[in-house]
Amino acid sequence: MSSVVTEPLTENTGTGEQERLPVLLRLLLSNEFGLLALIVVAAAIFATALPGFTSPFSLFTLSRQIGIDTMIGLAMMAVIVSGGLDLSVGAIGASSAMAFGYFAERLGLPLAAAIPFTLALGALLGGINGAVVVRSGVHSFIITLASMSIFFGVMIYLTKAQAFNGLPADVTAFGRMKVLGSVSALLVVTLAVCGGLTVLYRLTRLGREILAAGANPRAAELSGVPVGRTVIICHMLTGALAALAGLMLTARTGAAVPSMAGHLGQDWLLPAFLAPVLGGTLLTGGRVSVIGTLLGATFVTVITSGLLLMRVSEFWVQAFLGFMLLAAVLIDRARHTILKARGMV
Amino acid sequence: MDKRFGMQLLDNDWAGPALISLAAILVISALQPSFLTPFNILVLLSAIAVNMVIALGQLVIVGVGQMNLALGSLGGLVGVCFVGAIEVLGVPTPLAVLMGLSIGVLAGMANGYVIARTGISAFIITLASLQIFKGINLGITKAQPFYGVPDVVKQFGNTAVIGPIPWLIAPMLIAALGLWYLFRRLRIGRYILSMGGNRQAAELSGIDTVGTVIWAHAISGLLAAAAGMMLVARLQIGQPTIGDDWLISSFAAPVIGGAALSGGHVSVAGTFFGVVIIAIITQALVLFSIDPFVVQIVLGSLILWAVGINRFREWRFAKMATAGA
Numbered sequence: 001m002s003s004v005v006t007e008p009l010t011e012n013t014g015t016g017e018q019e020r021l022p023v024l025l026r027l028l029l030s031n032e033f034g035l036l037a038l039i040v041v042a043a044a045i046f047a048t049a050l051p052g053f054t055s056p057f058s059l060f061t062l063s064r065q066i067g068i069d070t071m072i073g074l075a076m077m078a079v080i081v082s083g084g085l086d087l088s089v090g091a092i093g094a095s096s097a098m099a100f101g102y103f104a105e106r107l108g109l110p111l112a113a114a115i116p117f118t119l120a121l122g123a124l125l126g127g128i129n130g131a132v133v134v135r136s137g138v139h140s141f142i143i144t145l146a147s148m149s150i151f152f153g154v155m156i157y158l159t160k161a162q163a164f165n166g167l168p169a170d171v172t173a174f175g176r177m178k179v180l181g182s183v184s185a186l187l188v189v190t191l192a193v194c195g196g197l198t199v200l201y202r203l204t205r206l207g208r209e210i211l212a213a214g215a216n217p218r219a220a221e222l223s224g225v226p227v228g229r230t231v232i233i234c235h236m237l238t239g240a241l242a243a244l245a246g247l248m249l250t251a252r253t254g255a256a257v258p259s260m261a262g263h264l265g266q267d268w269l270l271p272a273f274l275a276p277v278l279g280g281t282l283l284t285g286g287r288v289s290v291i292g293t294l295l296g297a298t299f300v301t302v303i304t305s306g307l308l309l310m311r312v313s314e315f316w317v318q319a320f321l322g323f324m325l326l327a328a329v330l331i332d333r334a335r336h337t338i339l340k341a342r343g344m345v
Numbered sequence: 346m347d348k349r350f351g352m353q354l355l356d357n358d359w360a361g362p363a364l365i366s367l368a369a370i371l372v373i374s375a376l377q378p379s380f381l382t383p384f385n386i387l388v389l390l391s392a393i394a395v396n397m398v399i400a401l402g403q404l405v406i407v408g409v410g411q412m413n414l415a416l417g418s419l420g421g422l423v424g425v426c427f428v429g430a431i432e433v434l435g436v437p438t439p440l441a442v443l444m445g446l447s448i449g450v451l452a453g454m455a456n457g458y459v460i461a462r463t464g465i466s467a468f469i470i471t472l473a474s475l476q477i478f479k480g481i482n483l484g485i486t487k488a489q490p491f492y493g494v495p496d497v498v499k500q501f502g503n504t505a506v507i508g509p510i511p512w513l514i515a516p517m518l519i520a521a522l523g524l525w526y527l528f529r530r531l532r533i534g535r536y537i538l539s540m541g542g543n544r545q546a547a548e549l550s551g552i553d554t555v556g557t558v559i560w561a562h563a564i565s566g567l568l569a570a571a572a573g574m575m576l577v578a579r580l581q582i583g584q585p586t587i588g589d590d591w592l593i594s595s596f597a598a599p600v601i602g603g604a605a606l607s608g609g610h611v612s613v614a615g616t617f618f619g620v621v622i623i624a625i626i627t628q629a630l631v632l633f634s635i636d637p638f639v640v641q642i643v644l645g646s647l648i649l650w651a652v653g654i655n656r657f658r659e660w661r662f663a664k665m666a667t668a669g670a
Contacts, residue, residue, distance in 0.1 A: 149648070318484075
């Protein structure tokens, strides 16, 4: 595999390598600031050009989509930080959501029990991925390629590809709930998770161990970090967040649908990588940006809905998102080169 | 080497998968006599032909130590462009085939160029191009199939040369022998494998790594295009969903065939038997009327199993090497 630049770039690694740069300059050069500026510009253009863009309904669907796409992005980010990846996020998300349908509709469990069970199942599936990756020493790409096929196959086999349409009314109601005027309650869930993850990576010992193990597994191992256990925890976190994203999609649709993430869950792959990569999470591991992932998903959602409002066919929007991923990694690459040439990294 | 000939044979990448294929054929035909009827063999060989070309498209990239997620979406794009050119633009069929293959090569070269020049991982670049090719495909077709497949193409995809041997085997043979020759005899094949084996060493010994990566992706694109058009011939329709389900099987067959996913080590014959195993299992599930979705579970398990076997062989070779030294 070709290598991606491995140096941590900004303050988020928590290692303080950027101390010699002035705070303001660091902020202006960060991915997050660039994204924020892009979002503001894009939103301003769409808001003036497209009257429907700022309607309460549009703002509601926008915030709902940002909530879901960010959660999918966070799920992938949680494993990218370990230097691996998880192709099975979509399969885990769909499988967990279907399990939720089974718990809540068929078994009639209260939501207070069904939701934790669902998240635990997601974590379990992720944990299986992580354990196999660690025990076999094979790259997570091939392990999760296999498990995406297995998880999805088992789910379709068990559910006979039938949706759960009779979920408790609370689920649909939550999907429609608005706070502060027209903001979707789903976005609030996502913001809460963003807060939790920020605390995890910045303030806890486990978070520091995850970052250290992702940046340099050998060095981390030598300094006493249990790298194998850390990798498994990353995969479990990915599984739980994917399950949560599946639940949020279920709340939006009002039903648990087996095809919610496409064939084998492949439809989640692009949003899963687009948001973290736009947000500056390094694919080689060791650096995360929770806020960057949130902003990345926001940018993608704003652009997508703007284009759709301009009556661009959704198919061409798909192609456009591919170009956007390409542009994001190329710009990131160029930024590294420039910063390096000036001796700023 | 004082080992017995039989043991040497078993050390080949393809020996294990070949034995399993044979055993599977024996067991299934004993349980279900209709398995070996000429018609069923024709169907089986057609599936093997298409899936082998798909697997070879991934094998080249695995050889250079990368991965190509865009294989399926490029195959689908070429498939609909091929039929679209004939139906809408009235392009003669041979010219349309040529055009389809050129699209594949050019798109593959574009992938290879971006990967090699930027050094960004092939995973992320081909994820982006997967989305781009799929978007263009759906933008052209509006998710509706093209129906204007010429009769000659339909016949090519659904008739036999002799007995139960379908015409589709011809492009498969060309692709397989071509790749085998490429890896064994041609300089570019050696470059691909040495780059996959040890990129830095390859670079230091003066191999043009950028050119090698572009070549590998161009070949992969060519094979994806060929497989896309073969599927059009077999399905008799320009389906925009062609290629959606190539991802898992394109990796499964090379891995079952003993390819190292870290690159540098591939086996065309092993991949062939990997494809055969997958085809037999898929057919068997249909014959015994088992839920077709079980195929997904079996495919995933096969990958894990093959990865385990490959790890074990690596470990054994490493032990033999240290014992010999």
